[in-house]
Amino acid sequence: MTQLPEDQLSAGVRALIAEAAGSDPGSVALTTIPGGASRETFLAESEGARWVLRRDPVGAQDSFAPLETEFRVVQAAAAAGVPVATGIAFEPAGGRLESAGFVMGHVEGTSVAPRVLRRDELQAARAALPAQLGEALARIHSIDAREIDGVAVSDADPALAACALWEATIDEIGEPLPGVEAGLRWLRLNPPPPPGRECLVHGDFRLGNLIVNETGLAAVIDWELCHSGDPAEDIGWLCVRSWRFGNDDLPVAGVGTLDELLAAYEAAGGDPPSTERVRWWEAMGNVKWAVICARQAHDHLTGARPSAELASLGRRISEPEWDLLELLPAASAASRPRQPGPEGTV
């Protein structure tokens, strides 16, 4: 973490908090919180109080949901009963935060997945998480994305749109990934029927984007990839093996079973998707993670973002690629002579 000097940005944060809270918090110290994919996050501390500032990098091209949309989505999620870090104030680009940004309440806990899965003091949290995650997802999915100004909405079938998105991304990268292509082809030929209803999808729902404390789920954060889509997308993504961090026998984020998650999802008013539909989106989640690994390695190779850490992801493509092919009925069909299921079996 890097401590920034008292400057224009911290003065801007102080003014925003004073305006929203109705009283001056005093001098505010900012510390960068590492880990954001595309947006900057800072811990803002005054005497006795903490907030979090989320801001677009100055001068960055925004390819995700605009920050103002993210602010609105977090408010809608709070209203729907999702635990979130409450938004306090939004400031558009060119204002007191230079780029667009918002200040939210600070939530104690960790979003480092291996800590959530291993630390002794989080044992009770792990037991509570499967049901809490199911409930939080049901509440997120109760939100109609079309009612929130700025959320990406498309008329295309979400499953086929996902196929097209990742095919296009592979083409942009330009590296051959025949294993991913074979999986993607199977997914394209065997899409689930269109979902009964589209809803707000978080887009990156996994332990790394959740704050967990001793009692379990404290807040769902990082809403920048939210969009309108099939609710099963979030559930499948949460089950991707890479997010289990070694707890392979517990498909839901390394903490629980799909049955536990879906029971809580239904109890909280969600309409639980079929296992086949979740499996399709889990396989698609592996496509997505494999392609993201390839793209990050490519960003190193082109010199866009030189980094040994990004370069190393080129040797991790094979993990989700393997899981993708493992999830396809066609793979077992070939080894245990059985024909792949007809269209519409998922």
Added chain:
Amino acid sequence: MQDRPTAPELLDAMAADLYSEVREWVPRERRFRVLVLANLCAVIARELRAGEEPSREDLELFNALSDSPVEDAREAAGDLAAAIRRGDLDERLPEAIAGLREHVARKLEVARPGYAVSAGDA
């Protein structure tokens, strides 16, 4: 011929040093980077020890699924990926997927030994 240690042996030594002592010198919040570098050394050591054989097996597999065999594994992988995308292999997709699982398992032998088992979906 270089003197020993061989390249993989040197990488083993680098990985061991990074995993143990160097990691301790680095502030806790930056240790992940050291682990990434140590892991890369271990990956490259395995890649060097595996030699050309995995790429030869991949080339053979890709050519077997293709209409026009080529001599370079990366080129063959590109041709196969494009053929799959076009739908040329739709009739043989289960065969292609079964073969490509072996290709991915070969990559994992280098990148992450022990990973290529069934995920154990509960």
